[in-house]
Amino acid sequence: MSEPSTERRNRTNLRSAPAGAQHIVVIPASINAVSVLGPADEHLTLVESTLGVALHVRGNRITVTGPARDVAKAERAFDEMIQIVRTGQGLARETVERVLGMVVEEIAEKPADILSHNILTNRGRSIRPKTINQKRYVEAIDQHTVTFGIGPAGTGKTYLAVAKAVQALTSRTVNRIVLTRPAVESGENLGFLPGTLTEKIDPYMRPLYDALHDMLDPDLIPRLLASGTIEIAPLAYMRGRTLSGAFVILDEAQNTTPEQMKMFLTRLGFGSKIVVTGDISQTDLPSGKQSGLKVVEGILTGIDDISFNRLTSHDVVRHELVGHIVAAYDAHDETIENTKSTRERK
Numbered sequence: 051m052s053e054p055s056t057e058r059r060n061r062t063n064l065r066s067a068p069a070g071a072q073h074i075v076v077i078p079a080s081i082n083a084v085s086v087l088g089p090a091d092e093h094l095t096l097v098e099s100t101l102g103v104a105l106h107v108r109g110n111r112i113t114v115t116g117p118a119r120d121v122a123k124a125e126r127a128f129d130e131m132i133q134i135v136r137t138g139q140g141l142a143r144e145t146v147e148r149v150l151g152m153v154v155e156e157i158a159e160k161p162a163d164i165l166s167h168n169i170l171t172n173r174g175r176s177i178r179p180k181t182i183n184q185k186r187y188v189e190a191i192d193q194h195t196v197t198f199g200i201g202p203a204g205t206g207k208t209y210l211a212v213a214k215a216v217q218a219l220t221s222r223t224v225n226r227i228v229l230t231r232p233a234v235e236s237g238e239n240l241g242f243l244p245g246t247l248t249e250k251i252d253p254y255m256r257p258l259y260d261a262l263h264d265m266l267d268p269d270l271i272p273r274l275l276a277s278g279t280i281e282i283a284p285l286a287y288m289r290g291r292t293l294s295g296a297f298v299i300l301d302e303a304q305n306t307t308p309e310q311m312k313m314f315l316t317r318l319g320f321g322s323k324i325v326v327t328g329d330i331s332q333t334d335l336p337s338g339k340q341s342g343l344k345v346v347e348g349i350l351t352g353i354d355d356i357s358f359n360r361l362t363s364h365d366v367v368r369h370e371l372v373g374h375i376v377a378a379y380d381a382h383d384e385t386i387e388n389t390k391s392t393r394e395r396k
Contacts, residue, residue: 070115070116071115071117072114072115073121073124075112076112077132081132083109083110085140087107088143088146093143101120101124101127101150102116102120103115103116123153123154127150131149134149148161148180151364157182165179166178167185169188170217177210177264177265179206183359187199187206190359191323194357195356196318196325196326196355196357197323197357198303198325198343198346198357198359199325199326199359199361200358200359200361202332202361202366203329203332203366205361205366205367206361207329208257209264212258212265213265214297215229215297215299215325216265218297219279225295226278227279227280227296227298228281228283228296228298229255229258229282229299230282230285230298230300231302231305232284232285232306257301285306292318293318293319294320294322295322296319296321296323297323297325298323298325300324300326302328304330304332304334304344305335307340307341307342308340308346311326311343311346312342326343331379
């Protein structure tokens with residue numbers, strides 16, 4: 051019969067424990083220790099490999115040994131993990147990785163508060179921010195009338211904005227949701243797609259439909275669309291309107307021109323919120339056309355009740371490889387810009 055994984059780890063770690071400080075973390079008796087340790091001690095292994103400490107477990111006591119700074123970080127990480135378990139939220143590997151990432155960055159905010167910040171719950175699934183920048187973005191939406199969320203693919207810009215819109219609708223803060231995107235082709239021409247204009251536009255709106263289906267009863271969505279409580283339309287349909295009592299989201303805003311951006315922002319009516327999302331590194335506008343999202347911050351910075359929030363590759367919540375891909379492209383683009391600047395100076 052093989053010995054338990056914790057006992058095997060303890061003997062190994064005692065032999066290889068780095069010299070330095072030591073601290074004992076006590077898992078409260080009211081908490082199942084396995085929920086903190088992880089299946090087959092998976093969470094312990096993550097803490098050790100990320101923070102460079104050695105862990106020894108006996109019962110509900112975890113002895114942390116290593117350099118004083120790293121031991122302090124491990125202590126904080128375990129405290130945050132225990133706090134998350136106390137909220138009733140499951141402690142998955144991804145959650146532990148995010149806790150450790152925040153601890154390593156030494157952010158002032160408590161990771162447990164960030165990862166337990168509930169926006170919406172539907173069919174037993176809770177929607178929460180997963181990074182500090184996502185939480186700041188969500189808070190900015192609460193605190194401002196117009197909020198910009200700018201960042202690469204997979205950072206939750208649109209998804210969190212739709213979650214806040216649904217939350218506002220269900221709490222009766224607004225009486226309708228308006229979701230819009232510019233219908234700009236990415237390598238495919240609208241005119242050659244089959245069907246009516248509505249059918250041609252539908253693929254552009256699909257990410258918004260997908261987000262709604264995660265947050266509302268699927269049977270309810272057609273009724274809300276039919277009644278106009280939720281409206282999904284191309285940006286061109288916004289011209290000439292005043293949107294009052296609405297939560298309005300402009301998605302893929304990097305594909306607006308400065309004129310379109312101005313047109314959209316001036317649709318704001320009383321009792322409404324506007325969220326603008328986009329990725330300025332993925333503009334699909336024709337060559338020579340300037341992106342409205344690229345210039346708007348320079349125009350509106352300093353105006354009260356408007357917030358600009360930037361998300362980065364560290365905020366990607368898709369497959370971890372997506373974050374590496376985004377970071378690699380950012381580095382590539384920066385190299386090209388530096389080379390271009392050097393040539394221009396010469």
